[in-house]
Amino acid sequence: MSERTIELYIGPQHPGSGHMRFDITLDGDIIVKAEPSIGYVHRSVEKIAETKTYIQIAPLVERPSLADTVNPNLGYILALEKLLGIEAPPRAQYLRTLAAEANRIHSHFYGIGILGIMLGSSTAFMWAFADREIMIELLQMLTGARITYSYVIPGGVRRDLPVGFKEAAEKALRYLERRLKDYEKLFFENPVTVARLKGVGVLKKEDAIALGIVGPNLRASGVHYDVRRIEPYAAYDDLDFEVVVKKEGDSYARLMARVEEIKQSMRIIRQVLEKIPDGPILHEKYYKMIPPKTRKQIEETGRLKFPAAFATLKPPKGEALSRVEGARGEFLYYVVSDGSPRPYRFRMVSPSFRNVWLFAHLLPGHRLADIPAIYGSIDYFPPCADR
Amino acid sequence: MQVSEIISWLINLLFYKPEVFCPIFYPGLVTILALLIFIIWLERKIAAKVQLRYGPLYVTRKAGGILQLLADLLRYMFQEPIIPKTVDKIAFIAGPVLLFATAYVPAALLPATAEFTGLRSELSLLAVLALLTLAPIFDIIIGWGSNNKFSLIGSMREGYIVMSYEIPMFLSTLAIAMVYGSLNIVEIVEMQSRCWGILLNPIAAATFLLVALISTARFPFEIAEAETEIVMGPYTEYSGILYGLLMGASYVKFYVLSMLFALLFLGGWHPSITWLEKIHPAAPGLVVFIKALIIMVFGIFLRAVYPRFRVDQAIRVGWHLLFMLSMLSIAYSLAVIWLVG
Amino acid sequence: MELPKRVVHHIEALLTGAKYLVAKPRMTVMYPEEAQILPEGYRGMPKFNREKCRSCSLCARICPANAIKMYTVEVEGEKKKKYPGINYNRCIFCGFCVDICPAGALEFTDIHDYASYSLEDLVFKPDRFAEGPPPRPFKPKLVKPMLDEEVGLKYVPG
């Protein structure tokens, strides 16, 4: 440490740090070095998973990532289905897509809100959190829970579309479309917001690839990469949507990439509700295990009952890898089964863990006041990184 | 008889002597305290309304929670003001008190009406301006005295910002003073009975308004206290009543600047409502107060609209925009004098 | 951004703010004085029905949070039976226990906000589990959230 610089510890108890710490070295107002120090909310998902049965891991993996829960859940179940050698029926695939996209919308609103409050716009924060509620309410209709849905299960999904869902969804989407215009005027195009974000924290295309950045942050740097396109899962193959790519790579591009993705997700939801095929929502193999009387009840209520086998799922020996495009980026799961009811090894790579390097890479050379701008624009979520 | 004489003498002194009434009641301390309670409540309410919320509500629910700030004030009073071991005690304690006091003193010098004014001087405008520049010094002192990196960074920011807005502030007020050829606030107001200052020199008015927003840390210039960056800036280590004073100080300053704006640019107590004088000699001054209040409401409404600038951007606004504007306003004044005479 | 465009954006932002200052909508539900009517199938705190239970222990085995434990209960005139009890402190409302129960002995309530003075109080043995979590000690005004095109969420008194 030279005499010119001072060291600043931001977090873990700091209004702008989240559950993490930055060790910042400052020269005047310019950041010379920034070290993100993670691990303050580590909860050992991977190790705990080795002590749980396969079905019990489904709620576990959605815990780290508060805003984005369907996607991690879906990713894990895809790996498990590979181990079990089954695939969900088409209707379930569509429902998974629906839940994942609705979740993507509310997760992006969450990110926009956090960016808003970090820049000091309490209105953007409150608005985004209020409008997030719309999608939460919609998903609550579908799944029965507000945030931690545990909606995707091996071989299908837990609930069918409730009555009146399509109309409610259409209303919600129209409302959000109208609201986005107001966001644009008050926040996205507000000259102060633009001044704070444009040209700040530019991530070059090559760097983004070299650092292994994922999700909207990667696409905002001009890389056309989206797991939904590259390795389609659920119903994404049948659906028409654009992968949002921005060239600039600055904080503003990252914000606007999320906004565009919200619009694309709305498009997907509309298509899903349009095209969704009829049929069962659980794989035959398991559906047959349910007693006939219960099956009738399921058909009436649209709410699934599990077969007893779920309590003791024993996939054959083997390993499986799966990826999904979460709201913040790619989730990767690697599960090894030794034929027992519990995984031998469970690996979960979350998007925030891969994006955390951005702090060390982007912050130096910027001003102290750019920390919140860059932090917010990355949509970084400490628990998601710590797992 | 003795007692009643003393009482009537006291009443006369308190209510009918402008030298006493102005500092204590209007536009001084009492008005300021009442206004503080009201304006912070209103700020929260306005922000809440724009943000689809209710804002403070539970204290005096029927009145929309208007006494919330009184409750907060009580809390600040009884909360233990924690004084960390590592601070410079004198600076730490005296800072907030002096900051609040220096923010308040200029208010005492403002005239209520033409006849009723605490300070009768040919140079009253200069006096007010000079006192206004005192307060930021204490901001820097408390930042230094707090012995905390965040506080220090916050007060350094404050220092930079002060340097960038003070010159435009002086220039724009002088521009308007030039038009009227006077540095006496009362005289300036009297001359506005026909034409408001904002019409005579709109550039100076715009500059002064922006300066008022910057110097009192309204959004988008709430930079020295930027929460997500430097916690509470200079105020990081404060709690209890000392913090309450600090928080109030910027509102007091905003009040003084709004009053000044109303006096210099919005015609002061014109159009004067003469029958009010029967109630109290200072009552026609309410017109000024209402005008100032409108300015303040606009200022607090900005919180609901804007994020905050970065400090370098604010300084750029100061030097590139405001400094230019204030020079322009001087030129404009010269042109007006040359044209109208 | 050129200056005129920037000025336009400033004005637009201010007008939008002003629009919401006078517009009607508010998102707040005045909880706990008002409470939402939850949709059918809401995954609240599970409740137990002793008559239906077959003592199969599936609920305890699937519970990801180890919230359910089987207790041995003496039943009059019969031999000892095992019934589930719950620790609401641990429950994560995943609803797996309800969904796997083959006898329909577990069901969701719409209570999600039961609070207690002690941690032990949240451990419900089978008999208390059968009563379910106690209802709210006061009666809030109930409102039903409806998705709406104009204001997003409308809370209709119901």
Ligand code: SF4
């Ligand atoms: S809802 Fe989930 S966590 Fe709660 S008792 Fe049932 S299985 Fe366990």
Ligand code: SF4
């Ligand atoms: S409650 Fe249901 S799952 Fe649990 S032991 Fe009884 S019958 Fe089995």
